[in-house]
Amino acid sequence: MSAVLSVFRREFASYFATPLAAVFLVIFLALAGAFTFYLGGFYEAGQADLQPFFRFHPWLYLLLAPAVAMRLWAEERKSGTLELLLTLPLALWQAVLGKFLAAWAFLGLALALTFPMWITVAWLGDPDHGVIFAGYLGSWLMAGAFLAVGSALSAATRSQVVAFILTVVVCLVLLLAGFPMALDLVRGWAPQAWVDAFAGLSFLTHFQAISRGVLDLRDVVFFLLCIAAWLTATVLVIDLKKAD
Amino acid sequence: MIEAHALHKRYGRLLAVDGISFKVEPGEVLGFLGPNGAGKSTTMKMIAGFLAPTSGTAKVCGHDVQAEPMAARRALGYLPEGAPGYGEMSPSGFLGFVADVRGLTGERRRERLQSVLQRLSLGGVLHQPIDTLSKGFKRRVGLAAAILHDPPALILDEPTDGLDPNQKHEVRGLIRELARERTVLLSTHILEEVEAVCSRAMIVARGKVLADATPAELLARSRYQGAVSLLAGDSIAARAALDGMPGVSGFHQDAADGRLYVFPQGRPVAADAVAERLRQRGVVFSSLQPERGRLDEVFRRITTGEATA
Numbered sequence: 039m040s041a042v043l044s045v046f047r048r049e050f051a052s053y054f055a056t057p058l059a060a061v062f063l064v065i066f067l068a069l070a071g072a073f074t075f076y077l078g079g080f081y082e083a084g085q086a087d088l089q090p091f092f093r094f095h096p097w098l099y100l101l102l103a104p105a106v107a108m109r110l111w112a113e114e115r116k117s118g119t120l121e122l123l124l125t126l127p128l129a130l131w132q133a134v135l136g137k138f139l140a141a142w143a144f145l146g147l148a149l150a151l152t153f154p155m156w157i158t159v160a161w162l163g164d165p166d167h168g169v170i171f172a173g174y175l176g177s178w179l180m181a182g183a184f185l186a187v188g189s190a191l192s193a194a195t196r197s198q199v200v201a202f203i204l205t206v207v208v209c210l211v212l213l214l215a216g217f218p219m220a221l222d223l224v225r226g227w228a229p230q231a232w233v234d235a236f237a238g239l240s241f242l243t244h245f246q247a248i249s250r251g252v253l254d255l256r257d258v259v260f261f262l263l264c265i266a267a268w269l270t271a272t273v274l275v276i277d278l279k280k281a282d
Numbered sequence: 283m284i285e286a287h288a289l290h291k292r293y294g295r296l297l298a299v300d301g302i303s304f305k306v307e308p309g310e311v312l313g314f315l316g317p318n319g320a321g322k323s324t325t326m327k328m329i330a331g332f333l334a335p336t337s338g339t340a341k342v343c344g345h346d347v348q349a350e351p352m353a354a355r356r357a358l359g360y361l362p363e364g365a366p367g368y369g370e371m372s373p374s375g376f377l378g379f380v381a382d383v384r385g386l387t388g389e390r391r392r393e394r395l396q397s398v399l400q401r402l403s404l405g406g407v408l409h410q411p412i413d414t415l416s417k418g419f420k421r422r423v424g425l426a427a428a429i430l431h432d433p434p435a436l437i438l439d440e441p442t443d444g445l446d447p448n449q450k451h452e453v454r455g456l457i458r459e460l461a462r463e464r465t466v467l468l469s470t471h472i473l474e475e476v477e478a479v480c481s482r483a484m485i486v487a488r489g490k491v492l493a494d495a496t497p498a499e500l501l502a503r504s505r506y507q508g509a510v511s512l513l514a515g516d517s518i519a520a521r522a523a524l525d526g527m528p529g530v531s532g533f534h535q536d537a538a539d540g541r542l543y544v545f546p547q548g549r550p551v552a553a554d555a556v557a558e559r560l561r562q563r564g565v566v567f568s569s570l571q572p573e574r575g576r577l578d579e580v581f582r583r584i585t586t587g588e589a590t591a
Contacts, residue, residue: 044382048368048375055370055411118366122427125330125362126383127355281293281333 041128045136046143053106053144062106066148069098074155087165091155092173092249096213096242099145099184104205106141107188108198111276115196124280134272138189138265145181149174169251176248179261180241184209186268193275209241216240283307284329284435284465289338291324291489298324300489301338306482308434311461313480314469317585321489322469323363326437329467330360342435343465356384359433363440365424369413373404373423376412377430384431398426401456418449425453429460436460438468442475454479473577476500487585501575503583508550509573511543515566523563524556543573 053059070091078090114120123133159165187208192201214220216237224236237243241264244257284306291299299321306312314322327333329340331347331354340347345354367376377398381391399405402422407415412423421441428436441457442450450472457466457479470476476483477497485493485500493500501507514520520542521533531547544551553572560567 040385041383044379047382048371048379051375052368052370117369118362118364119368121327121330121332121362122360122366125332125355125358125360126380127352127385128383129352 041132042136042139045123045128045133046140049110049137049140050143053140059144062102062144063148063151066098066102067151069102070094070152070155073098088155088159088170088173089249091152092177095177095249096180096245099181100206100209100213103145103181103184104188104202104209106144107185107205108192108201110137110141110189111193111272112196112198112201115193116198120276120280124276130273130276131269134189134269134276138186138269138272141185141189142178142182145185146178149178149181166251172251172253173249175253176245176257176261179248179258180245183212183241183261183264183268186265186272187212190268190271190275193272194279212239213241216243283341283343284312284437284467285341286325286329287339287341289325289328289340290336291321291328291333292336298489299328299335302486302489302491303338304484304491304494306465306467308463308465309461310482311457311466311468311480313476313483314467314486315471315473315476315483315581316469316486318471320486320585322486323439325486326360326439326467326469327362330358330362330437331355332362356431357433357435359428359431359436361424361428361436361438361441364443365421367412367420367423367427370411372409372411373399373415373419373426374408376423377426380427380430386431394430394432398430401429402426417444418446421445421449421453425456433464435465436467438466440469440471442470442472450475473581476577485581485584492584497577500577500580504575504577504580505545506543506573506579507575508546509543510551510553510556510570511541511573512556512560512567512570513540514542514560517542519563520560520565520567523560523565527555527559529555 053062073094074091078093111120114123124130156170159170160167184205188201188205191204191208192198194204195201211220217240221233221237224233228236244260247254248257285304287303289299289302290297302321302325304312314325316322324333328335329342329347331351334348342354343357345357347354368379371379377395381395386394399408402425404419404422404426407419412420415423421444425438425441428438438457442453445453454475457468460466461479461481468480480497483493483495483497483500484491512520517535517540524530524533524544529547529549529551530544532545534543534545535541536543544556550572553570557567557570
């Protein structure tokens with residue numbers, strides 16, 4: 039476990055060694071605010087909750103989570119540090135987990151920095167703090183799923199740009215899996231059971247339940263399983279493509 | 283001790299390593315020599331546990347790299363080709379990370395860090411991002427990371443590539459010093475390095491070991507070993523004079539400087555006898571000197587099969 043922690047610490051610190059962390063945090067907070075107030079109609083809704091804030095998180099992550107995830111492995115592969123890291127006495131899964139957790143913690147930090155939003159609603163009205171907490175938890179879980187997808191796709195290439203684009207596309211498909219647009223793609227040729235299974239993969243459906251304050255264990259497990267699956271894929275991809 | 287037994291690595295249709303076997307004992311420095319793409323790096327990557335061999339086994343200090351990967355990696359210090367490091371980190375942060383993953387703690391950690399920083403004179407650049415360091419410093423940071431845990435076995439992939447002559451000299455001194463009680467396997471395509479640091483050299487090409495000998499033995503295979511050379515006013519006359527002399531197998535005249543090389547047959551050519559004979563026949567000559575073996579010629583002959591001088 040200490041190897042996971044060492045990798046985590048190094049990776050987390052590396053975000054702050056360059057302007058990346060500052061740029062990312064500023065853009066994340068600015069976009070989160072803009073979405074909430076302009077698109078979400080936070081004031082117009084006249085409700086003391088954070089629905090308008092959470093509603094746009096899937097789209098915010100669609101853009102920004104791949105930007106955090108793209109460097110995870112593509113950069114290691116490109117700079118040759120992959121070889122260094124994987125010949126240290128640590129298992130591949132430990133490296134994958136440590137790096138993922140660092141990215142997840144970084145997005146967690148960005149999310150935590152939106153706390154003035156919570157303070158604002160608490161000051162303006164009398165919100166249900168349980169619902170807001172569930173919303174934050176759900177949002178963070180979904181961020182983890184996005185990052186895990188990004189981790190696997192970043193492992194597949196040495197180009198961060200390719201990793202970014204692939205991740206955005208795959209995440210978009212996963213987001214929209216429950217929507218007619220995406221379902222129609224499948225409905226034409228797949229049996230109904232497959233269509234239902236595909237719809238069940240939708241990040242949006244699972245997130246919407248949580249963000250409304252319904253912390254269903256199934257949704258939490260869905261995101262955790264999603265993370266586990268994509269991280270396993272990361273391990274497999276790295277193992278298969280080491281020689282490239 | 284580092285052992286390889288019938289290592290093979292296949293990439294699709296390309297057989298990069300085709301049955302390499304060897305054993306390096308503590309105190310030995312084995313130099314891997316070979317043209318680019320010969321399979322040197324691939325072999326090293328397999329022993330370091332980065333790539334899985336297609337077949338065959340490798341052991342580091344008795345630990346099979348596949349069956350006991352962690353024990354093997356703990357016993358090994360590895361410098362990958364190009365000495366990669368995390369560019370945004372400082373040497374201090376980077377070495378701290380390697381120390382963490384290697385499980386160095388407390389007094390030992392402090393003592394080891396101090397020791398490698400001093401040994402590789404990294405004190406002055408401790409807090410600069412690695413990206414901003416010169417090639418020589420980057421290489422030294424990589425070496426520091428490789429020897430941080432004081433490993434009994436070391437694999438160094440082109441440790442002096444891209445360094446200036448002074449830095450090369452320093453790194454070679456370090457390798458010799460490290461090799462005293464350790465097992466060292468290094469790769470290079472700088473032939474002078476083999477004579478400077480290696481106690482044994484293996485010439486590898488197309489994934490196969492073509493020669494495995496001490497540098498002196500390799501030199502002895504050179505046709506320049508035991509030859510003499512001279513500058514003659516009339517080289518045709520000189521050749522005629524020396525032709526048929528016992529112990530002389532042939533001649534070669536360097537097109538660039540006109541120097542005439544007299545090759546030996548078995549025993550070295552005696553310079554005195556050559557001088558005596560030329561004087562007897564009235565051939566004017568100057569700068570007669572004994573030659574020694576040339577590693578580059580041996581290398582070329584072994585790796586390409588051609589016997590050019």
